[in-house]
Amino acid sequence: MRVTTAQMYNTLLSGVKQQQTIQDQGNAQIASGTKFQTPAQAGTAYKTSLDIRHAQVGLQGDLESVTTAESRLSSSMTMLNDMVNVMKRAQTVAVQMSSANVSATERLSAAQEATQLLNQVISDANQQWQGQSLFAGTAVDKTAFIPDALGNMVYNGNAQDRAVTTNDGQQIISNIRGDNPAFAAAFSALEGFKTALLTNDAAGVQSALGALTSAGDGVIGMTSDVGARLSGVRLNQAAIGDRQLNLQIQLNTHEAVDIPAVVASMQQSSIALQAAYKQISQLQSLSLTNFLR
Amino acid sequence: MIFDTLNIAASSLRTQQKAIDVVSHNIANANTAGYSKQASNISALTPERIGNLSFGRGVDLTSVSRTIDPIVDKALTNNGSQLNYWTTLNNGLYSVENVFGSLQSTGLASALDNFFLSWQQLANNPQDSAQQFNVRAKSESVVSSLNSMSQQLVSTQTSADSQISSQIDQANQLLDTIASLTTLISKQENGQKGMAGSANDLRDQRDVAVRSLANLLPVQQISDQNGGLLLQTTSGDLLAQDGISRHLARGTAVGGGFSGIVMAQTGATVNVGQNGSIGGLIELRDNKLGAYVQQIDSLAANLAFSVNQIHASATAGTAATTMTSGQPSNTALSLDNVGQATIFAGQVQTGSFTIHTYDAAGTPAPAGGTAINITAGVTTMTDVVNSLNLVAGVTASLDTSNRLTVTATAGTSFALSDDTSNVLAAYEINSFFTGSSSGTLSLSTAIQTDPASIHTGRVDPLTSLISSADNSAATAIMQLQNQAVAFDGTVSSSLHARTTTVSTQYGNDVAISLQQQQYSTAEADSLNNQRQAISGVNTDEELVAMIKFQRAYEASAKVISTTNTMMDSLLGLIR
Numbered sequence: 001m002r003v004t005t006a007q008m009y010n011t012l013l014s015g016v017k018q019q020q021t022i023q024d025q026g027n028a029q030i031a032s033g034t035k036f037q038t039p040a041q042a043g044t045a046y047k048t049s050l051d052i053r054h055a056q057v058g059l060q061g062d063l064e065s066v067t068t069a070e071s072r073l074s075s076s077m078t079m080l081n082d083m084v085n086v087m088k089r090a091q092t093v094a095v096q097m098s099s100a101n102v103s104a105t106e107r108l109s110a111a112q113e114a115t116q117l118l119n120q121v122i123s124d125a126n127q128q129w130q131g132q133s134l135f136a137g138t139a140v141d142k143t144a145f146i147p148d149a150l151g152n153m154v155y156n157g158n159a160q161d162r163a164v165t166t167n168d169g170q171q172i173i174s175n176i177r178g179d180n181p182a183f184a185a186a187f188s189a190l191e192g193f194k195t196a197l198l199t200n201d202a203a204g205v206q207s208a209l210g211a212l213t214s215a216g217d218g219v220i221g222m223t224s225d226v227g228a229r230l231s232g233v234r235l236n237q238a239a240i241g242d243r244q245l246n247l248q249i250q251l252n253t254h255e256a257v258d259i260p261a262v263v264a265s266m267q268q269s270s271i272a273l274q275a276a277y278k279q280i281s282q283l284q285s286l287s288l289t290n291f292l293r
Numbered sequence: 294m295i296f297d298t299l300n301i302a303a304s305s306l307r308t309q310q311k312a313i314d315v316v317s318h319n320i321a322n323a324n325t326a327g328y329s330k331q332a333s334n335i336s337a338l339t340p341e342r343i344g345n346l347s348f349g350r351g352v353d354l355t356s357v358s359r360t361i362d363p364i365v366d367k368a369l370t371n372n373g374s375q376l377n378y379w380t381t382l383n384n385g386l387y388s389v390e391n392v393f394g395s396l397q398s399t400g401l402a403s404a405l406d407n408f409f410l411s412w413q414q415l416a417n418n419p420q421d422s423a424q425q426f427n428v429r430a431k432s433e434s435v436v437s438s439l440n441s442m443s444q445q446l447v448s449t450q451t452s453a454d455s456q457i458s459s460q461i462d463q464a465n466q467l468l469d470t471i472a473s474l475t476t477l478i479s480k481q482e483n484g485q486k487g488m489a490g491s492a493n494d495l496r497d498q499r500d501v502a503v504r505s506l507a508n509l510l511p512v513q514q515i516s517d518q519n520g521g522l523l524l525q526t527t528s529g530d531l532l533a534q535d536g537i538s539r540h541l542a543r544g545t546a547v548g549g550g551f552s553g554i555v556m557a558q559t560g561a562t563v564n565v566g567q568n569g570s571i572g573g574l575i576e577l578r579d580n581k582l583g584a585y586v587q588q589i590d591s592l593a594a595n596l597a598f599s600v601n602q603i604h605a606s607a608t609a610g611t612a613a614t615t616m617t618s619g620q621p622s623n624t625a626l627s628l629d630n631v632g633q634a635t636i637f638a639g640q641v642q643t644g645s646f647t648i649h650t651y652d653a654a655g656t657p658a659p660a661g662g663t664a665i666n667i668t669a670g671v672t673t674m675t676d677v678v679n680s681l682n683l684v685a686g687v688t689a690s691l692d693t694s695n696r697l698t699v700t701a702t703a704g705t706s707f708a709l710s711d712d713t714s715n716v717l718a719a720y721e722i723n724s725f726f727t728g729s730s731s732g733t734l735s736l737s738t739a740i741q742t743d744p745a746s747i748h749t750g751r752v753d754p755l756t757s758l759i760s761s762a763d764n765s766a767a768t769a770i771m772q773l774q775n776q777a778v779a780f781d782g783t784v785s786s787s788l789h790a791r792t793t794t795v796s797t798q799y800g801n802d803v804a805i806s807l808q809q810q811q812y813s814t815a816e817a818d819s820l821n822n823q824r825q826a827i828s829g830v831n832t833d834e835e836l837v838a839m840i841k842f843q844r845a846y847e848a849s850a851k852v853i854s855t856t857n858t859m860m861d862s863l864l865g866l867i868r
Contacts (some may be wrong), residue, residue, distance in 0.1 A: 004829035006324065007822055037395045040387060043800020047793045050402045054789055057406040061413035061771075068417040087386065105319070136759035138750070141610075158760055164417050165768045167775065255396065273305055288833045292840075 004288070012280050019273040025189060027276060029257045036255075045254070046208065052251045058167040059247065063240045065164035069174035070233045074225050075129040078175050080223040083124045087216035090117050094193055094209040094242040104200040111197035118190040122153060124182055135178035138162055143185075144178040153187045155179045176226060181219030188213035295863070297341075297348065298856045304351030305849035308335055311354045312842045319830045327501035329359035329828040331493055359493040362827045366500060369820045370507045370514070374568040376813035377508040381573030385453060386581060386799070392445045393796050401589075402792045404438040405596075407431045409774040416767035419749035420610055429736065429744040432725070436734050439593050443731035446586045453578040454592050454843040455553050457799075460571050461541050461554065467506040468538035472500040473523065478520035506532075510541075510554075511568035525646065528564050530556050551578055581802055588795040589731040591783045595791070597726040597734060598637055598718055598780040599773050604725040605709065605717035607748035607766030608759055611705035612651050618697040619721025620736060622674035628716055629669045636729045640780055643669045644714030649757040650686035651706040658678035658686065658755030667714035677716070697722060708759060710752040723748075736814040 029035060036042040096102070097110050124253030125135055125145050132140035145153045155178045162175040189211035196204030303547065312333040322328040334357070386546040394400025411431040416425040420586050474495055481492040499522065506512055506524070512532060515523040524533040532539055542557035554563040554571065565572040574724040620635040629641035649662035665680045666672070674697060681689035686705040689700050697720065711722050721727050721737070725747070728734040750763025781783035786794070 002826045002829075004825045004831040005833070006829055007825045010818070010821065010825070018854065030398070038390055039393045039796045039800035040390050040803040041800075043797045043802075043804055047797040049396060050399060050793045050796065053399065053403065054406050056792075057403075057410050061410045064414060065417050087479070121506070129484055129748075130418075138762040138764075140762040158758065160760055160763060162762055163768075164765070165413075165771065167413075169772065205742050225388075288836045292836065 005283070008283055009280070012272050012276050012283070016273060016276045016280075019269045019276065022269040023266060023273070026262050026269070029262050030259060033257060034255045036259045044072070048254055051255065052247055055261070056244065056247050056251070059240055059244050062166040062168075063237065063244070065166055065196060066172065066233055066236050069164045069172045070230065070237065072129060072134070072174040073230045073233060075127070076134050077223065077226045077230060079124040079127045080176070080219060080226060083186065083219045084119050084216065086124070087189075087212060087219055090114065090190060090193060091209065091212045091216060093117075094205055094212055097197060098206045098209055098291065100202060102180060102202075107197045107200045107205070111194055114190065114194040114197055118187070118194060119183075121186055121190060125153075125178060125187075133157065134236055135176055135183070137175070137177050137179075145183070153184075154189070162258055165237075172236070173229070176222055180218075180222060182215065182222050185211070185215040185218050295856060297350070299853060301349065301351035302849045302852040302856065304338065304353060306846060306853075308352045308546060309356050309842045309846035310606065313839060313846070315357055316835050316839045316842065319835050320832060323832055323835075324831040327497050327504070328825035328830070329356050329361050329493065329497050330830050331359050333357055338391075356491065357493060359497065360828050362824070365820060365823045365827060367514075369817075369824060370512075370816050372509045372813060372820055373504050373508045374572075376810070376817050377570040377807050378568050378573040378576075379810040380811050381570040382577050382581070383803065383810045385573065385577035386803045386806055387447070389446060389449050389582065389585075389799075390803075392442050392585075393799050401435070401438045401442060402789075402796065404431070404434045405774070405788060405792055408435045409771055412767055412771040415747070415749060416764040416771055419764040420761045422745065422795075425747050428451060428747055429740060432736055432740075435596070436726075436736060439589060439731040439734050442589050446582050446589075447732070450551070450578050450582045450586070453574045457554070457571055457574045457578070458543060460574070461543065464506060464509045464571070465538075465540045467502050468510070468524070468533050468540065471499055471502045471506065471522065472533050472536050472538040472691050473475065474502065475520065475522050475533070478854055480533065483521045496520070505850060507569065508744045509569045510563075510565045510571045526563050527566065527568070530559075530561055530563060538845070543700065547817060585795055585799060586731070588791065588798070591781050592788060592791040592795070593731040593734045594636065594729045594781045595783075596788055597599065597729055598640065598659050599776075599778045600727055600770055601718040601721065601724040602712075603766050603773075604748050605723040606646065606712045607723075607751050608708040609746055609748050610708070610750070610761040612649070612655070612701075612759065613723075614701045614706050616699045616709075616739075617692070617721055619724055620719070620852045621695040622691075622697070622720060623696060624673050624675045624691070626673065627670050628672055628674060628677070628719070635719050635721075637715070640715045640763065641669060641719050642714055643667060644712070645712045645715075646712035646714060646717055647752075647754070648681065648684055648687065648699075648707055649710065649752050650707045651757070652686075652703070660757050661755055662710065662752070662757050667716050674720075708752045708757075711754055804866055 016205075028037065028276050035043055058079040059119040093110055093113060097107055102110075122145060126143050127134050132142045133142060136142050136144040139156070139158040140162075142156050144155065144157050146156045149156045157178050159177070159179060161173045161177060163171045163173050165171050189208060192211055193205065193208035294711055312335060315331055315333045319330055334355050335352055336355050338353050340347045340349050342348075344614055376487075384534045385864045390535075392400075401801065408428075408431045411424070411428045415421070415428050418424050421583075428673075478495045478499065502547060503512065503514060503522075503524070505643040513527060517523075521534075521535050522533065523531070525531050530539075541563060542555040544555040544560075544562065546552040553575070554565065554610065555561060556563060565575065567576065575746050618634075622635075623630075623633055626632050629638055631639050645664045645666045647664050649660040650658055652658050663684045665677060667677070674691065674695065677695065678689045678691060679698060681687060686702055687707050688700050688702065692698060699707070699722075709717060712718070717723055724737050725740060727737050735741075749767040750760055751765050774789055775787050777785040777787050
């Protein structure tokens with residue numbers, strides 16, 4: 001094929017443009033540390049990145065939800081543990097006061113302690129976390145238990161559980177509601193115990209011991225329930241942590257550029273580019289014009 | 294005879310001189326775009342017969358011809374259309390690259406992810422005012438992303454449309470130039486009968502003009518022997534014939550959209566297809582940017598309606614004292630009539646919503662609220678107003694633009710719930726968003742003013758009680774992100790999928806246009822090489838030819854000099 005001078009220049013120029021494109025792409029990859037940056041560079045791969053990031057944000061939200069549930073359940077657990085201790089102490093006092101040898105004065109004195117124990121249980125049951133009632137359901141702005149006209153503690157919250165939800169639709173109940181019969185049983189048992197002590201009713205104290213034991217078991221049951229849920233929530237937290245780690249690895253594998261490979265490619269391209277420049281500068285000397293006098 | 298020698302040598306001097314002129318012209322135009330190498334066609338003059346002998350009479354330049362290959366030229370013209378189509382499309386797509394974000398700032402995708410994350414965080418602590426502010430901020434970010442994307446895409450569409458007008462003007466100028474050059478070629482070549490192809494430079498210029506025209510829009514050309522040329526569009530509309538050109542013009546815009554291209558004289562629509570830069574601009578404007586705008590509009594519509602559907606039936610920790618609908622209604626039409634201003638009128642169906650009223654102490658009266666019934670095809674906004682006015686504790690009215698306003702009487706409050714008719718969401722009553730497209734989407738005025746107006750819970754349908762930590766509505770909105778929804782007649786798809794689809798489609802469009810551009814560029818390089826090989830000027834060749842003609846000229850001059858000496862010798866005999 002016949003070749004003209006313009007063709008030779010054009011061929012070299014075309015090569016220079018190609019190598020410059022390689023250099024530019026390499027520089028962008030090295031500067032960003034990623035294989036691509038925009039959807040224009042890699043449409044489908046960019047979508048995968050968005051999907052992974054979407055999943056990451058979802059997990060971040062899930063972790064926050066689960067952590068909220070964990071905090072709420074931990075606070076409930078603390079209060080319930082305190083209630084368990086109170087109930088145990090009440091049972092101990094009841095055993096001591098159920099003896100026929102205990103005097104009326106001693107029972108009156110024990111009634112003081114029983115009153116304090118009752119107040120402690122009420123205080124635990126009305127405990128707030130971050131300004132919200134722990135055991136009032138979703139009516140967190142209300143005191144969970146208030147005295148009725150007869151002075152009995154009654155539930156003032158609602159029947160709706162507080163739940164957090166994860167992105168896969170899993171609902172985690174993060175509270176114990178005050179309408180659980182164990183609360184009423186605890187109040188009632190302590191109230192009965194106090195009355196028996198105040199009236200120096202040995203048989204009543206004996207009877208209260210049974211009620212206290214039963215109510216204590218109820219509180220322990222709630223504590224176990226919360227403990228089991230806490231374990232589940234903590235397992236959930238760990239699983240989310242693992243999934244976050246996996247996603248991060250997946251994202252790095254998907255996006256991160258192989259820098260040595262890019263540098264090698266750029267080096268190769270750089271040599272080709274320099275050769276093309278050299279050749280262009282030599283072309284001008286390869287003309288008949290230079291040899292005509 | 295001695296004078297014949299002089300005449301022959303003189304003819305050679307003239308011919309070699311003209312041939313060197315052609316060489317000089319070639320060298321001068323070595324870098325002229327579209328120039329075709331010219332060649333001197335030299336032939337011996339008709340011989341003279343004297344007796345039995347035939348004597349040559351010298352030499353003459355019979356013609357100067359250009360060297361072209363019509364097949365390569367036609368391929369270049371077609372390639373120019375393709376290359377310019379894909380280059381224009383690719384450049385146009387790159388100009389909106391920032392609209393679709395990058396890994397460092399994924400734009401709409403991350404804004405939407407963060408929007409739903411903020412709802413999840415609010416669901417964890419519904420009564421936390423900091424989380425309410427966070428939801429408002431993240432919602433504003435989504436709105437801002439969509440508004441900005443819409444603005445940039447529509448602006449680029451408008452810019453492409455302006456470029457189409459400008460390129461039509463260029464095409465019309467080129468058509469005039471082609472017609473004018475055709476007239477000149479015909480005049481020049483018809484004035485030199487038997488010298489076909491003598492208007493070489495004019496033909497080159499016309500070829501360049503035709504290729505430039507083909508770069509703008511696809512053309513078909515038919516040449517004749519006398520220099521005439523017929524140009525038409527691919528659909529057969531005549532563009533230029535001999536000395537006459539016909540202009541292109543903009544058509545009439547349809548339905549508020551952009552206008553196409555027509556023949557100025559006949560008004561016939563010109564379909565340029567996937568060819569030329571005008572074709573690229575039309576494809577960019579209507580089928581690429583138009584599709585992206587449609588997709589983000591659909592995303593905005595589905596986001597707005599799906600969130601509003603939940604939000605309108607939900608409540609904040611406290612009841613409201615007044616509400617105004619974001620959309621007006623035509624009271625002569627039923628609420629589900631598609632002639633209503635709201636694009637979601639079609640979503641209204643037979644059903645009801647409940648209004649709960651509360652006294653000054655916050656006690657529901659009556660417990661369970663009052664149902665407002667909606668019957669598709671029957672109920673108008675006036676009927677709704679009348680039904681609401683029957684509820685103790687609230688008054689309802691329509692303002693001058695027929696927007697519904699519900700107001701609690703002094704000391705009382707109210708809340709809405711359980712809308713199975715979709716009328717609340719469709720008319721933006723108690724809504725989170727207003728607007729139904731990427732360009733018009735906004736947060737409701739109530740939420741812009743006070744984030745405490747963000748609804749996270751629902752009224753208890755039996756007791757009408759409102760629980761401050763009820764997060765059922767916030768949770769339902771949070772879960773929307775991965776639910777497939779379609780409230781605008783599009784294929785059902787999740788909001789996240791809609792976001793990634795538009796980015797992916799854009800990425801694929803860029804990849805295809807880039808691939809086709811690279812293919813067309815490679816083809817153009819090859820064709821240009823072929824044209825250069827046939828029609829290009831090789832300066833070395835020209836210099837060698839110049840030396841040959843120079844030597845012939847010198848030799849002829851020597852013949853004259855020798856002949857002159859011979860003449861002197863002859864005259865010396867006479868003296």
